[in-house]
Amino acid sequence: MFVLAAGLFSCGSAIAHAQTKGDWVLGNYKGAGYWFPGVVEKIGGGQITIRYDDGDRETVSVNDVRPYDWMIGMKVECNYKGQGEWYGGTIASLAGEKIGIAYDDGDKETTKTGRCRTQ
CATH class of the missing domain: 2.30.30 (SH3 type barrels.)
Incomplete structure (x- = not known):
């Protein structure tokens, strides 16, 4: 199972496909090149709706989402x-x-x- 999970996180667009409703993610808000934290509210048809931590909501392509990876020292x-x-x-x-x-x-x-x- 660990090998499969590691593979999902190393494969470009597969990263977004690994997300599920309720996951904390980083979204490329309005495609501006900045990644903001939020929670996945809905997934379907190659789209993910994110409720960002600041309260904004946005539906984006799965390619505009990546796993939340913030940690101390970043x-x-x-x-x-x-x-x-x-x-x-x-x-x-x-x-x-x-x-x-x-x-x-x-x-x-x-x-x-x-x-x-x-x-």
């Missing part, structure tokens, strides 16, 4: 204090939708995953 960009500006940082802690960020400029913040993204 580089992300976050909307610092919800002010609309995106700043680079590193995930310092992670518990569900609560995320601690150590920004590249030395600031620190605990925020929600819905305010963060990756490229």
